[in-house]
Each structure stands twice: as C-alpha cells, then as structure tokens.
Amino acid sequence: MFRQSFVVLILCGIGGILAGTVLGNMTESLRDVPGLIVLIPAIIGMKGNIFTTMGSRLGSAVHMGLITPEKIFNKEMAENVKGTMILAVLMSFITGVFASLSSYLLSLTGVVPSPNFLAIMIISIVATFITSIVLIAFTVCIVYVAFKKGLDPDNITGPTLATLGDFIALLGIFAISGAAIYVLDAVGVGL
Numbered sequence: 001m002f003r004q005s006f007v008v009l010i011l012c013g014i015g016g017i018l019a020g021t022v023l024g025n026m027t028e029s030l031r032d033v034p035g036l037i038v039l040i041p042a043i044i045g046m047k048g049n050i051f052t053t054m055g056s057r058l059g060s061a062v063h064m065g066l067i068t069p070e071k072i073f074n075k076e077m078a079e080n081v082k083g084t085m086i087l088a089v090l091m092s093f094i095t096g097v098f099a100s101l102s103s104y105l106l107s108l109t110g111v112v113p114s115p116n117f118l119a120i121m122i123i124s125i126v127a128t129f130i131t132s133i134v135l136i137a138f139t140v141c142i143v144y145v146a147f148k149k150g151l152d153p154d155n156i157t158g159p160t161l162a163t164l165g166d167f168i169a170l171l172g173i174f175a176i177s178g179a180a181i182y183v184l185d186a187v188g189v190g191l
Helices: 001-026 027-032 036-063 073-107 116-148 153-186
Strands: none
Touching: 001 027, 001 073, 001 153, 027 036, 027 153, 036 073, 036 153, 073 116
16 A cells, blocks of 8 residues: 555645645735635635545445446446536535635625625636546546556545645636636626
C-alpha cells in the first residue's frame, strides 16, 4: 500500500500547491464577485466528496468484477456517471443558494458588499457542470489505468481525485467567474 500510494501523495502535494497558486491569482474575481469567497470552499469540498466517492464505487465495482477493462463502459459505469452528474449539479444549485444567502447575511453587517445572486448561481452551476465532465473522465481513466497496471484503485483514486478536484474546480470557477462578469456586464446586469 505504501509503495502504491507514496508517489501519488507526493504528486497530490504538488497539485495542492498548484491549486493554491490558482486561488492566489483569483484576487480580481474575488473582488468583482461578492460572495465568491464563500462559494469556493463549498464547491471544492463538494467536488472532493462526490468524485472520491465515485472513484471508490468504481474501485469496488472493479474488485467485484462488475467493471472490467474490456467492458469499462457498461451499464454499471453508465449508472455511476449519471448519478454522479445529477448529484453534482443538484448540489451546485443548493451550494449556490446557501453561498448567496450567507453572503447576503454577511453583507448586512456592512463588512462585505451585497452579493449578486444570479452571478453566484451561474458560477456555481456552470462551473460544476463543466468541471464534473472533466472529473468524470479523469475518474474513469484513473480507475482503468490503476486496474490495468495491477494497482489497487482504492489506493490511487481517493488522493488523486481529491487533489484534481480542487485544482480543476478552482480553474473552472476562475474561468466561469470571468465569463459571468463579462456576460452580466454585457447584458446590463452588472455586479
């Protein structure tokens, strides 16, 4: 287990540093979209929980023989992908609502500006949808490669998906927040 996980954990540490670098470069977006700072930890936590769970389910399906390298895209995989996508989008909606609400309550204290509910919801749902597609592909690839290399997918998928989820979620939020600012300004619903 140590031999299989050690290199992955080193790479995850490097990935965590890269995710922190992305967050460090988001200062303009954080300033332009009040409430985004509340949304980021929630989305990152959600991504890690949903996709590491999917990776564990796929690892269990591999161990039970329900998914094999020859039949990786079968009914079991389709159900896992569909369920994960539905869960991610539903949770992004709920996360967006709670991030907007808590940001609004904070704005009542005068410490932070009032959030734009539409911007928070767009960023939450669109960023989650796009990054979920990318993370589903990574999850399937990680489980497939680990199984083909004779490694236990359970030793590889958890830390890898947690780190990739952080990094990809931050990139997605960063990109979508920039696009949301541009689109909302263009249609006259400025922040």
